[in-house]
Amino acid sequence: xxxQPLVSVSLVTYNQQEFIRESIESVLNQDYDNLEIVIxxxxxxxxxxxxxxEYQRNYPDKIKxxxxxxxxxxxxxxxxxxxxxxxxHIAFAAGDDxxxxxxxxxxxxxMERDQSVVLCYHDVEAFNSEDGKTLRFRNHGPLSSPPITxxxxxxxxxxxxxxxxxxxxxxxxxxxxxxPATGFDPRIPTASDWLMWIEIxxxxxxxxxxxxxxxxxxxxxxxxxxxxxxxxxxDRLVTLAIVESKYPRFVFSVHKWYREFHYYCGLRxxxxxxxSAGRNVMLLSLRSGxxxxxxxxxxAASYLPSLLVLRRRKFPLT
Numbered sequence: 001x002x003x004q005p006l007v008s009v010s011l012v013t014y015n016q017q018e019f020i021r022e023s024i025e026s027v028l029n030q031d032y033d034n035l036e037i038v039i040x041x042x043x044x045x046x047x048x049x050x051x052x053x054e055y056q057r058n059y060p061d062k063i064k065x066x067x068x069x070x071x072x073x074x075x076x077x078x079x080x081x082x083x084x085x086x087x088x089h090i091a092f093a094a095g096d097d098x099x100x101x102x103x104x105x106x107x108x109x110x111m112e113r114d115q116s117v118v119l120c121y122h123d124v125e126a127f128n129s130e131d132g133k134t135l136r137f138r139n140h141g142p143l144s145s146p147p148i149t150x151x152x153x154x155x156x157x158x159x160x161x162x163x164x165x166x167x168x169x170x171x172x173x174x175x176x177x178x179x180p181a182t183g184f185d186p187r188i189p190t191a192s193d194w195l196m197w198i199e200i201x202x203x204x205x206x207x208x209x210x211x212x213x214x215x216x217x218x219x220x221x222x223x224x225x226x227x228x229x230x231x232x233x234x235d236r237l238v239t240l241a242i243v244e245s246k247y248p249r250f251v252f253s254v255h256k257w258y259r260e261f262h263y264y265c266g267l268r269x270x271x272x273x274x275x276s277a278g279r280n281v282m283l284l285s286l287r288s289g290x291x292x293x294x295x296x297x298x299x300a301a302s303y304l305p306s307l308l309v310l311r312r313r314k315f316p317l318t
Contacts, residue, residue, distance in 0.1 A: 005089060011081070017051060020051050122214070126222050147212040148210070159197055160254060180200075263295060266283075279303075282302070
């Protein structure tokens with residue numbers, strides 16, 4: 001690259017005093033010079049803000065930090081950070097993520113080599129916060145989801161149907177001018193990143209591309225505060241309602257997600273011995289036209305609990 005474009009790392013944090021140093025250091029140690037770290041602290045009640053201020057004093061040319069006067073929640077804080085990002089490209093992170101060497105430079109190389117690339121992502125290692133052991137990788141190995149690339153329209157459909165199973169937020173770099181003007185949708189208070197990626201890709205259409213880097217360039221920390229699908233299913237359902245209303249061409253993909261979500265929720269209920277409720281939710285998948293031996297197995301298990309001896313086996317959604 002003849003000239004390095006400015007990259008903004010959007011880093012949101014709240015009560016992460018145990019992890020924030022490692023997270024900031026991992027960005028500072030990137031082999032990319034034209035970089036700004038925009039840190040938004042959402043009114044932490046521990047020592048997080050004091051640590052952030054320390055780094056801001058030591059690296060005033062790299063770090064732009066602020067603290068919300070009142071807690072805005074994840075979506076509100078993300079938008080406050082976005083307002084302060086000046087880079088041509090934006091990378092997304094949280095105060096407990098760890099970037100690995102070369103992440104920023106490798107992604108910028110891809111984005112600058114082909115101006116039609118609207119979004120670039122890479123493989124991610126999930127690890128246990130307590131002992132540092134690897135749990136799985138996002139895009140290779142057991143329990144992983146194969147990466148999907150190509151025209152943005154195609155990838156948008158896959159992101160809707162598979163949610164973010166193959167696309168980790170912390171792995172994404174996007175062009176700043178491709179983001180929605182309003183940022184993350186405030187109607188989705190917590191899990192608003194899913195809609196953000198859909199919006200970027202839907203606006204790009206078939207003339208824009210998505211690229212993938214097979215290298216593991218981030219370590220994603222798993223601990224008790226991580227967001228799960230079921231805990232924030234309301235946000236997911238609002239997302240799908242917005243997508244269905246705004247992008248009629250994606251209706252089939254939205255309905256496919258509903259089918260698999262009902263299956264997943266029904267499975268969890270049945271395994272938790274909520275047999276009647278699980279059966280009713282599982283039937284929603286069947287009535288929507290998705291026929292699978294898995295559905296019939298779990299429906300049978302809801303009537304014959306002895307079949308639940310297999311409950312510990314892992315049944316994927318598709």
